[in-house]
Amino acid sequence: MTLLSYQVFQTVVGQGSFQKAAEILNLTPSAVSHAIASMEQELGFSLFTRNKAGVALTNYGEHLLPYVNAVLNSDESLQQAIAGLNGLKMGNVKVGCFSSVCTNWMTDIIHSFHQRYPDINIELYQGTYADVSYWIKNGIVDIGFLSLSSAGDLPIEPLYRDPLLCVVPKGYRKREDTPYMTPDEMKDEVFVSQMETTDADIAIFMKQNGLGNVRMDYHVVDDLSTIALVAAGLGICIMPELVMNDIPYAVDRYPMMPEAYRVIGISALNPNFLAPAVKMLYQHVIEKYKIIEEA
Structure with missing residues (x-):
């Protein structure tokens, strides 16, 4: 017998009717009848007498009722205990992020989250897109x-659309007198590049816009080194706008045409089954940083 069959039994007793019990439990009358019949078959005796006025407990049913109530009360106590444990708002959450989220968002996230949940600890791990994906899996x-393009088969909740910019040395003279940079203007330039696992969105943009075979003499692994080389006049690069908030070097930057973005999101292996503390932080991030409307 299951908790559902006990709930059906208790509700039929309380309502004195299979039909009314079905309505309360959002079941069909036949489902209620089947649940009671299964109980009676398993127990080896009848639980109800049936007549035109409804149903009434048999002598056996009356003796069984207190025990069924005790089981259901125990289950209710268990559910309340679980809810109480969740309500303690304690725990430890491990978060993976890439550089620009770490420097632009994470301090604010940690401080604001600790104000609401001071007993939940956050452990932070910084790495590339590939690192974060591996850590989650x-x-x-x-x-x-992660960025949407780097998440692969991981579930991801889109949060923020981060424009890609063309970054050039200070005083760089554009070929075209426009406030934006086109792939045609960039195709003959030397690029400072990063690994695709670090900048998947940039690599995708370049491939899609005929920049897959540009000259790349400098291959680095972090944003600051990339901009330092650009500032020294050794090439140009494409960089997300969020990255440029942290850059101390004097460079010029241009929006690109066609417009390009990376979409930043929050990812978990199974967002529907998160530990309570993890779920609290997951929701906190969405509330604080989600600006992309659902399609």
């Missing part, structure tokens, strides 16, 4: 920030 972190 292997349970090293509970949740992580």
Whole structure:
């Protein structure tokens, strides 16, 4: 017998009717009848007498009722205990992120979250897109920030659309007198590039816009080194706008035409089954940073 069959039994007793019990439990009358018949078959005796006025407990049913109530009360106590444990708002959450989210968002997220949930600890792991994806898939972190294009088969909740910019040395003279940069203007330039695992969105943009074979003499792994080389006049690069908030070097930047973005999101291996503390942080991030409307 199951808790549902006990709930059906208790509700039929309380309503004195299979039909009314079905309405309360949002079941069909036949489902209620089947549940009671299954109980009676398993127990080996009848629980109800049936007549035109409705149903009434048999002597056996009357003796069984207190025990059924005790089971259901115990289940209710268990559910309340679980809710109480969740309500303690304690725990530890491991978060993976890439550089620009770490420097632009994470301090604010940690401070604001700790104001609401001071007993939940956040552990932070910084790496590339590939690192964060690996950490999520292997349970090293509970949740992580990724770009939409780097998430692969991981579920991801889009949060923020971050424009891609063309970054050039200070005083760079554009070929065209426009406030934006086109792929045609960039195709003959030397690029400072990063690994595709670090900048998947930039690599995709370049391939889609005929920049897949540009000259690349400098291959680095972090944003600051990339901009330092550009500032020194050694080439140009494409960089997300969020990255440029942290750059101390004097460079010029242009929006691109066609417009290009990376979409930043929050990812978890199974967003529907998160530990309570993880779920609280996951929701906190969405409330604080989600600006992309659902399609």
